[in-house]
Amino acid sequence: MSSIKIDHATASVEFNKDEAHVNWHDETLWFVRSKRDKAVFQIPEWEQLREAGSQIKNHVLSNMHDLLLEFEEKATANGITVHWATDAQEHNEIIYSIIKNEGVNRMVKSKSMLTEECHLNDFLKEKGVEVIDSDLGERIVQMRNESPSHIVLPAIHLKRSDVGETFHKHLGTEKGATDPQYLTEAARQHLRDTFLTRKVALTGVNFAIAETGGFVVCTNEGNADMGVHLADVHIACMGFEKIIPKAEHLGVFLRLLARSATGQPITTFSSHFHKPREGQKMHIIIVDNGRTKQLGRPDFRNSLKCIRCAACFNTCPVYRRSGGHSYHTAIAGPIGSILAPNLDMAQNADLPFASTLCGSCSNVCPVKIDIHEQLYKWRQVLVKEGHVPTFKKLGIQSMAGVLSSPSFFRMAGKLGRFLMKNTPFVVNNKLNVWYQQREMPDVPKESFREWYVLRGEKINEEEKKAL
Amino acid sequence: MKVALFIPCYIDQFYPKVAIATLELLEKLGCEVTYPLNQTCCGQPMANSGFEHLSKDCDNNFVDNFRGFDYIVSPSGSCTLHIKEHLHGSDNQASTHIRKHIYELSEFMTDILKVEKLDAKFPHKIGLHQSCHGQRGLKLAQMSELVAEPFSKIERLLKMVEGLSIVALDRKDECCGFGGTFCVTEEAVSVKMGKDRITDHTKHEAEFIVGSDVSCLMHMEGIMKRQGSEIKVKHIAEILNG
Ligand code: SF4
Numbered sequence: 109m110s111s112i113k114i115d116h117a118t119a120s121v122e123f124n125k126d127e128a129h130v131n132w133h134d135e136t137l138w139f140v141r142s143k144r145d146k147a148v149f150q151i152p153e154w155e156q157l158r159e160a161g162s163q164i165k166n167h168v169l170s171n172m173h174d175l176l177l178e179f180e181e182k183a184t185a186n187g188i189t190v191h192w193a194t195d196a197q198e199h200n201e202i203i204y205s206i207i208k209n210e211g212v213n214r215m216v217k218s219k220s221m222l223t224e225e226c227h228l229n230d231f232l233k234e235k236g237v238e239v240i241d242s243d244l245g246e247r248i249v250q251m252r253n254e255s256p257s258h259i260v261l262p263a264i265h266l267k268r269s270d271v272g273e274t275f276h277k278h279l280g281t282e283k284g285a286t287d288p289q290y291l292t293e294a295a296r297q298h299l300r301d302t303f304l305t306r307k308v309a310l311t312g313v314n315f316a317i318a319e320t321g322g323f324v325v326c327t328n329e330g331n332a333d334m335g336v337h338l339a340d341v342h343i344a345c346m347g348f349e350k351i352i353p354k355a356e357h358l359g360v361f362l363r364l365l366a367r368s369a370t371g372q373p374i375t376t377f378s379s380h381f382h383k384p385r386e387g388q389k390m391h392i393i394i395v396d397n398g399r400t401k402q403l404g405r406p407d408f409r410n411s412l413k414c415i416r417c418a419a420c421f422n423t424c425p426v427y428r429r430s431g432g433h434s435y436h437t438a439i440a441g442p443i444g445s446i447l448a449p450n451l452d453m454a455q456n457a458d459l460p461f462a463s464t465l466c467g468s469c470s471n472v473c474p475v476k477i478d479i480h481e482q483l484y485k486w487r488q489v490l491v492k493e494g495h496v497p498t499f500k501k502l503g504i505q506s507m508a509g510v511l512s513s514p515s516f517f518r519m520a521g522k523l524g525r526f527l528m529k530n531t532p533f534v535v536n537n538k539l540n541v542w543y544q545q546r547e548m549p550d551v552p553k554e555s556f557r558e559w560y561v562l563r564g565e566k567i568n569e570e571e572k573k574a575l
Numbered sequence: 576m577k578v579a580l581f582i583p584c585y586i587d588q589f590y591p592k593v594a595i596a597t598l599e600l601l602e603k604l605g606c607e608v609t610y611p612l613n614q615t616c617c618g619q620p621m622a623n624s625g626f627e628h629l630s631k632d633c634d635n636n637f638v639d640n641f642r643g644f645d646y647i648v649s650p651s652g653s654c655t656l657h658i659k660e661h662l663h664g665s666d667n668q669a670s671t672h673i674r675k676h677i678y679e680l681s682e683f684m685t686d687i688l689k690v691e692k693l694d695a696k697f698p699h700k701i702g703l704h705q706s707c708h709g710q711r712g713l714k715l716a717q718m719s720e721l722v723a724e725p726f727s728k729i730e731r732l733l734k735m736v737e738g739l740s741i742v743a744l745d746r747k748d749e750c751c752g753f754g755g756t757f758c759v760t761e762e763a764v765s766v767k768m769g770k771d772r773i774t775d776h777t778k779h780e781a782e783f784i785v786g787s788d789v790s791c792l793m794h795m796e797g798i799m800k801r802q803g804s805e806i807k808v809k810h811i812a813e814i815l816n817g
Contacts, residue, residue, distance in 0.1 A: 117761045124763040134771065138746070145719070154722040423720065425750045429767045462761060464754025464768075465623065467711035471720035484623065491625030541759040545766040546797030549589040556587045556594035560610050 115458040119434035129267065134428040136264065141422040143371025144472070151367070161364050162476035164357050165413035168349070169403065175318040175351045176394065182321025183392060186383040191393045196226035199395045203228060203310070203343060204235055206391055210341055212307050218325070218332035219243040220312030221259050221416060222345050222395060224438040240302045242331040244295055251278045257432025259439060260369050260418040265431045299331070309335035313346035313392070314415070315361055319354045322382035323392065326365060326375040333379050341389045344381070348394050349412040361415060364474035368417035402450045407485045411446045413475040420469035420479055426462055435459060442469040446482040449490065457495035460486035578606040579641050581649040581658075581677070584616045586789050593789055596812040597650040597680055603816075604688050606648075611640035619657040623755045627661065638664035638673060646687065647677040650812050652709020653788050655679040659713070679713055680812060681787055685728045690735075695817035698738030701809070702781030703730060704772065704795070705748045706788035715787065719748050729787055732815055739814070742779040749775070753794040769798045777806060784808045 124130055148154045168175060180190045193199035199222075207215055215232070217223065217239050229239050229250070241250045245262035249255060251274050256262030263271065268286045275281040281294045311332045316323040323344060325332045336342040352361065366372040384390035403409050421427050421441035432440035437448040437456060445463065448456035460483045469479040490496055542548065554562075578601060582594045601608045617637065618630035637658070641647050649655045658677050664670040684690045705727070709715045716727035733739055752758070752768025759765075773795055776784050784806060786792050792808040799806055 117763070120761060121763040124767055127767075130767060131771075149722055151722070425752065425768050426761070426764050429764050429771075461625075461757070462764075464707065464750050464752060464757050464765075466707035466750035466754075468707075468718075468720060468748075468750070471711065471718050487623065487625035488627050489625075492628065496625060541762050542797070544762060545801060546769075546794065547800035549793050549796065552589065552591050554591065556582055556591035557610070557612065559591055559595060560598075561612070 114436065116430065116434045116436070116462040117458065119436070120430040120462075123431045123434060124429065130429055132267075133265065133431060137422045137428045140261075140370060141419070141472075144368055144419055144422065145371075147367040147371040147373065151363075157360060157364060158474055158476055160360050161415075161474055162413065164352060164360060165475050166410070167353065168351055169409060169412060171353075172348065172351070172403065175353060176348055178318040179316055179321055179351055180394075182319070184321070186321045188321065188383065188390045188392055191391060193393055193395045193397070195397045196395075199226045199345065199393055199397065200228050200231040202391075202393055203345075204232060204237065206341065206343055207232075207237055207308055210308055214238040214240070214306060215308040215310055216240050216242050216302050216306040216335045216339070217310040218312065218327060218335055219246055219262070220310065220345055221256075221439060222312060222347050223310070224256060225347075226395070226397065240299075240306075242299055242302065242329075242335055243327070244292065244299075244329060244331075247295060247299065248274060251275075255433070255438065257440060258418060258421055259416050259441075260421075265433060299334075303334045303338050306335070306339055308341045308343065309339035310343045310345065311336060313344050313350050314365070315352050315358060316346055316350050316392075317353075317355050317358070318351055320382065322355075322380055323350075324358060324362075325379045325381070326362070326377065327379075328370075328372075328376045330377045333377060336381075340387070341391070342381070342384065343391045343393065345393045345395060348396060348399055349414070365415055365417050368419040368472065368474040398451045402447070405450070407489075408446060408450065408482055410477055411443065411450075411479075411482060413477055414443050414447075415475055417474055419472040419474065423468045423472045424463075425466065425468070426464065430462070435462070442479045442483070443477070446479060446486060449486050453490060453493055453495050457490045460484075460490060576606050577643075577645045578608050579644040579647045580608055580610045581614060581617075581641065581647050581654070582610065583649065583651045583654045583789070585793065586650065589793065590789050590810070593650055593810040593812055596810070596816040597648070600680075600812055600816040601648060604684070604690065606688075609644070614640045617654040617657045618661070619654060620755055622657065622661055630661075631663075631665075634662055634664040634670070635666075637662060638666055638669050641673050641677075642666070642669040645676065646683065647673060648680055648683045649677065650680045650810060651788050651790070652679045652706050652713050652715060653790060656708045656712040679709055679715065679787065681709075681729045681732055682713060682715055684732055684815075690732065693732070693735040693815055693817070695735070695815055696737040697814045699782045700740050700742055700780060701733070701783040701785045701814075702742050702744055702776035702779060703727075703733065704751060704776075704784050704786040704791060705729070706786055706791045707748070707750050709787050710748055716748070719746075729811055732811065733785070736814055742776070742781045744775045744779060746775055751791045751795055753791045755790075758794055765794070766798060769795050773799055773802075773804070773806070777804070782806065785811060785814060787811050 183190050191202045232239050241247045248263040248271055257265040272286045275291055275294055276283050279294050279298050311325050313323045314326045366375045420443050424442050427441045435444050437444050445459035448459055463483050465480050467480045586593050598608055618633040621630050655677055659674050662670050662674050705716050711718050717723055717725045751772040752765040757765055789810055796808045
């Protein structure tokens, strides 16, 4: 954990310094969770739908190889160029080579968490390619040189005034403006211009269909369509787990996705792409970047069922009060905490511990990933692999000793209570983290065990007397 | 019916009144209750910190203490769940028996003893904090995330108490932020969660925060005391015992 620059707990302390903002963040995301609840409670068969989604994805995980090859074959037949990328580097280089081939140095991109995972923007910037993100939230964080803090609502960590300031600086809006309508209009004009002048457009992929070789991109702003319909080249990037067997399965996933994400019955735009239109080129890049490794971990493989709806973010009481950036990884929240250690255990060892294991995430997950159980299992793995600081280890080892020895346990308890009663300063000080914002419990005169033993003796005496 | 009482360590040390209420309540309901004297802990603090592999001795001690009873009952959903899911002592058969026969107090009362009425009075407005491990882990109550019929074993019991009324909370099953070692390793978020959980109760004018897990109550009590709040915490056993 020592190699992490700012771990989750430390970043959360910072985030919690502005309590009013934390309240706003918490309530806004809770509002999204409530909208999700309203939407799903209108569907009596919701739990069956989740089960269906989960089963289809289980099938996908077990037949990944065949489905991907089927997809490649169909997509190629449709006139799409299919690329395979082992890791982020290869993914980025493929994209750069396509852009270079077109002889351009700029590109418009709609939301793709995969490109965040691969740090595509930074890579292309270094190569002299300008990328403009066309999802409004992503554009805002891009202007601020930040990363998205939420996979569906990328700029949710910002206040309206922050957005006003950013637009003032980058788009020349009036200083101090906070009116959402005014600000979105400014963004709209700016993005229109981008859409009209870019030859290459990149999108993510929500679902790729093995049976047809087509793929579906879901957005609420229509920005993916604006980008690709006006461009000569469409590049679509997908992690290989985005594959589904048949077109009919879309009926399950589109219903699950929008309701879980925002409480909408369906995303505003679900765009189906099957082949390049005349004169257009279409590329699809299928990326591994650690997914094969995760697929090979029996305890963690089903994290790859994720459809990136962010329901687990919105329901997570920790996420709502620590903000997405505290997770220091492209995908934050509960799902990010079980995906990130697969990529780098040392860098992400803090994340599985950033949870109370309340279990709400697993309950909202539309594809039934056992998120909180995987958090628990990652903790076991991280400790065994030596990614937990030694002070914690020493403390736990002595705890293990105390807890397995009844007499030592009693003495430790008794001593603890004695000290707390007679020398409260031993525990009531800054070194005791509990005490910083909480009182210690009152110290009773006897433990339950002591009371129980005494009661037993009294009963014995009474019985003797009665005889 | 031979029942062994499992009292988690922090209840033994800091909240003996909860353990006493549990014992008295079970005796009133006709159980023959024993408290095995050499019990220590369920091992959850270690396991949740990633040290499950060090809990073997602790597990063996648990099995030695709790073998040979019809049921094991505990006033903590969290510790009960941990034993149910993770107890693996060297004696396989005894471990399995324990895992299958350990119950949290309220589910033991509704599912095994089938309690229909209680002789208890508590003329107060209370807010019910459904602790996560009990609720989502042991399924003591329906979870707000699922599209399914609502129920709550604890609420059913509390409704048998004369004079008691339960206030409706805005977020009926939000976590309080205790989370075991989380309460110190993630202090900032833990306390903020606790504060927000308390506000939901004060907003709806609860006089008591009532729960089935002392750990959550201890955490919220600590915050409320620091805030100088008038609201008190109570474990269900203290209320159901009359
Ligand atoms: S893990 Fe489940 S709830 Fe979380 S983003 Fe993925 S699909 Fe949605």
